[in-house]
Amino acid sequence: MxxxxxxxxxxxxxxxxxxxxxxxxxxxxxxxxSDHTGPTEMTVTEFERLDSGCVDEMRKYASSSTGGGKMSKTTTIRTNSADANISIWTERTSPPGADMSTFRVHLDSESDGSSDDACQTAVRYRLTLELSGGSPEGILPDAHGYRVLWLENGNYSGCSASVTSPLRSECDRFTPNAQPERTWANATVSSPST
The missing domain is CATH 4.10.910 (30s ribosomal protein s13; domain 2)
Structure with a gap:
């Protein structure tokens, strides 16, 4: 003993x-x-239609907030009519146990996506999502976080992220004019011997 x-x-x-x-x-x-990981689930908890009208008028107001495991977003989606059906679904795109969890939020409406109309109809809505799961924090800090890619009618409409160092959210690579990340190295070309 x-x-x-x-x-x-x-x-x-x-x-x-x-x-x-x-x-x-x-x-x-x-x-x-513990190995603190990002959340494993994202659930739609609220969806509310706020207004409808011409897309240019509807897009003058938008907001988003994050806190307490919830994300709230108020924005606009193009539709064919003020009462068009809108569907919402989420998917996790990262493997279980990842330090940074990645999700996609799909919002689809009955829309032909035409931008030639003088008044393309749009619906302003508020959406609330709840993040849950993942491993809890331990005594020592551990890199963790999440990234959410927003898609409206299959097109990029935004990206939200919350990560701790040294993780990178890399939201910029989803923007419409994004350039691929490049790594440069010097190369030597040798001519064949004759």
Whole structure:
């Protein structure tokens, strides 16, 4: 039996080093430590039609907020009529256990997408989403977060993200005029010997 406090601390330190060194999760395998991941589920909790009219007039007001595991967005979608059906569904596009969870929110309406009309009909709506799941925080900070890509009638309409360093949300790459990320390296061309 070990009664010396120094030996007890040494034994605990050795056991901790063995657990950390032998586990693919490292320090997260220790008690009270966890691999904090992004949320695993995104659920539509509220949808409300606020107004309808010409798209230019409807788009003058938009807002969004995030907090307490909820996201709220007020914006506009093009439709063929003021009472057109609008469908909403979400999908997770990241694998389970990812540090950064990625989602897509699809909003589809009865719309031909025509922009030639002097008054293309649009509906302003408010949508609330709830994020849940994922691993909880441990004692030590761990990189985690989420990114949400918004699609209206199959087209990009925005991107929201909340991540901790060193994760990158990379929302810019979804914008309509985005350029692909490039990595440059010098290359040497040798001429064939004759």
């Amino acid at each position: 070990v009664s010396d406090p120094k030996r007890v601390l040494l034994l605990v330190a050795i056991v901790g080093i063995v657990i950390v060194g032998g586990s693919p999760n490292g320090v997260n395998a220790l008690p009270l430590f």
